[in-house]
Amino acid sequence: MNTQSNVRLNEDNLHHLPSGISVPNYDRKKVKAGIVHVGVGGFHRSHEAYYTDAYMNQTGDLNWGICGVGLRDADRKMKSILEQQNYLYTLIVKHPDGTIENQVIGCMTDFLMGCDEPNSVIQKMADADTKIVSLTITEGGYNFNPATNEFDFDNPDVIHDLANPFAPRLVFGFLTAALKLRMERGLPPFTVQSCDNIQHNGDVARKMLLAYSRKVDFELAKWIEQEVPFPNAMVDRITPVTTPADINYLASEMGVSDEWPVTCEPFHQWIIEDKFSVGRPQWQKVGAQFVADVTPYENMKIRLLNAGHSVLGILGSIHGFETIDESIQDPIFRQFLQLFMDNEVTPILPPVSGIDLDEYKQTLLIRFANPNIKDHLTRICSESASKLATFLIPTINDNLRQEGDIQCAALVLAAWCYYSDKQTDRHGKEITIIDVMSQQLHVAAAKYAVNPASFLEMTSIFGDLNKNQGFMDVYKKHLKAIYTDPNVKKHMQSIINSTALAVS
Template sequence: MSANPASANAASVTLSEGTLSSISGRVKTPQYDRAKVQPGIVHIGVGNFFRAHEALYVEKCLEMEGQEAWGIVGVGLGDGPDKRAKADAVNSQNGLYTLTEFSPDGSTSIRVIGALLEFLHAPASPELVLAQLANATTKIVSLTITEGGYNLDEATKEFVLSEPGVQHDLANPKNPKTAFGYIVESLAMRRGSGMGGFTVLSCDNLRSNGKVARTAVVSFARARDPELAQWIEANVSFPNSMVDRIAPSVGSAEVAKVNALSGIDDRTPVIGEEFSQWVVEDDFVAGRPAFEKVGVELRDDVESFEAMKGRLLNASHMMLSYPALMCGFRIVDEALRERAIVDYLLAFLEKDAIPIVEGPVGVSLDEYKKNIIARFENPAIGDQLLRIANNGAAKLPIFLSKTLGELLNRGGSFERVALCLASFNHYLRGADLNGAPLSVDEPYLTEGDRTLIGSNDPHAVLKLSPFESLRLWENDTFVAVFDRTAARLKNEGAVSSLKQAAEAA
């Protein structure tokens, strides 16, 4: 996201609290008095997805009477000039920003979101972040810190205490760097002052994300003080949730486009598809907004929704991204215009994934499959394949390992997953099959992984630490399919490989 002002036409309204009344009637503005809103939620990880998803649901709650206690304070953990500039840009607009939703037919809906009251840059002001977390008004601490941000060992599922940021936070509790350092120190402060806990609400794409968040927070706390860990287990809730909405990156071209549509000079606009879903366990130890009145599904079977989304939608995103990049595509909907890609995705869903996924009660997996393809085909979104592909070392095991593990156990077809991994192998080397450069962002690869990638080992990608528990390089049947697929990808190209993978039994 660009934090620089877009070049706006002369009629553009500079976005701030004082200019809301000047905004065109075609743009919806906050229908409540922001001066009366108090912060009840602290959100760590203020990215585009959070601002297009959770913040929108909270915005709709704030429009209802009696919901003034649920404003949001955002927290950014990352350091560096770009991160500081982002916080400055958000705060210069009093936390306001535009959300433009694009329907598949090309129509748009634009609104100004007012739920985000302030953005705190944690490295610059750790004491302010801790004070807000420890404040009695804070009832919910929500998270979008990426799938790999929970710091769990992929094989053991245990919290990695040796991670440098964790070690720093254990030694410097008043000046933390990680989300867990901030959460645990603030809970220690609340405990010390006789206050209760809050709800930690993960909004990341993880199976059982509430349980994962609990493991991370409690493990960190136990390493610091076992009694504090016991208090947290008794006074903090960690509901599981399933989140779903495509919110692509916003560069300078997208900023100019949506600002022209809205007539607003917005430094931090967000765009998203029309579709949005949020399924949450109703386990909020300190209260919550009236989510049930604004479209949030409060259910006891969140894990079945998580399984459906992770193993169908998110897995399809990963299955799509690497072969499509090898074809030379960079935008999702453009890739879907290649029939071989559509057939390959449908074959993965119909032959590999759906037969071993049990969907939630009342949900048709066949309709869900059709909806996935339709969402990917939406030409108005312009979602970037690299946005999906990046951080694959963390995402691929989460969304594909269980399906691949079951295929290995029952002797299913490996051709489609093998093509994904062979394409991932090329992506890691920073270029597509035509030699065009790819910007690779893989922060969770170890030094050993990077050494493997730089080696001549044809099975290096199968030996990367994220896939270690599957022992793929030891499975002769899978290796044979992988070798055949990798050779085909190199010699015949991506489209031919996609066609043959789709046709495999």
């Protein structure tokens, strides 16, 4: 790879890139930031930013540029690289047949660091030009207890923010301070738009912000409650972590130096409640769908796609797989996921207008099997404490109420206990676990020998599952089987066989 001859991605070189890379057709100098986005990761850059860039390309409406915001030290690298590239980056879309599309996204205008200059972020959000503040802060960023669904005021960062309202650390402190300024200035509020994989994400953002703001200023909280819209949305596009191979591909195959491109699948979906305070981009012109109630779409996606990812991720990690496509290409893993979706999820899903569930599930299998999207199980399993509380536990509870099937889900939770306890695959190879609750999970799981229910006694994740005798009987059976023999494929096959026998 001859990096000296590569074209560095920046504004000066934008129109000197190779023909195999599409670039924005609008004048970036005229773009005005109408959106402030907190949490500029790969998914935001492949999803909301992608839609916004496409909208600008199609319509020439340049009032919806995106100002990125990072709240953590970990965001410094992203800020630095994007700043050097004039906030340009390449989106590498990888199709299952090997076709690759390369597109430069140009809608980002700036990147602010809240941990360095909190007032700059607050003032940007409070600016009259800002119409939307959007979020991809992960499930954990909403600071709620999964068992109670209430705001966690014991979080040390929350305690700090309440004492330092204009130098906050968490997003709710920034939103509260900015909305207070807008109220005092007589400006209409911005829309708070969650783009996270949380069911009723807008409702959750609203509930958490109101809980926090009531502690700061009760009158402000009343204004927020009455005036600020929080549209729910369902978001979907598989976006694995960028790897050195992605950077090298652009350099060696395209002759472009981009230090942090994004890779993703071709599929993308965004279904949004049409509730905005001071306007929005007409994203429907580029594929987004605006609806009155997003709930059925959320249920479908979270309980099939996101839970399906966790099923493959935890079981696949113990088996020794590294990526989602590797897992789904194994016939037993594929059959097990199909069984989980058909027997445990589909029966408790409400109807989804315009969606054929059987077709949707087959689409998921095809997407998961895309050999060119190397979505690592480490990423899939990251923050499983938050994910499974949202993606899987509600399905188990619904099935328990309806006397539905729980075998597959119970095996996944038993496998998660083993995974958290041993922190190795079945061959003894160490598993990288990324979870803010990893230590608590490990301690609880390690008590298995003296108390098989110990893992499920973490009520902040599992609620009252440990009190349901029917579920505990199934869970303990699977737990004993996995600890006796961590060959998860054998246990998955057993469930597949027993289900087929019951049907016949």
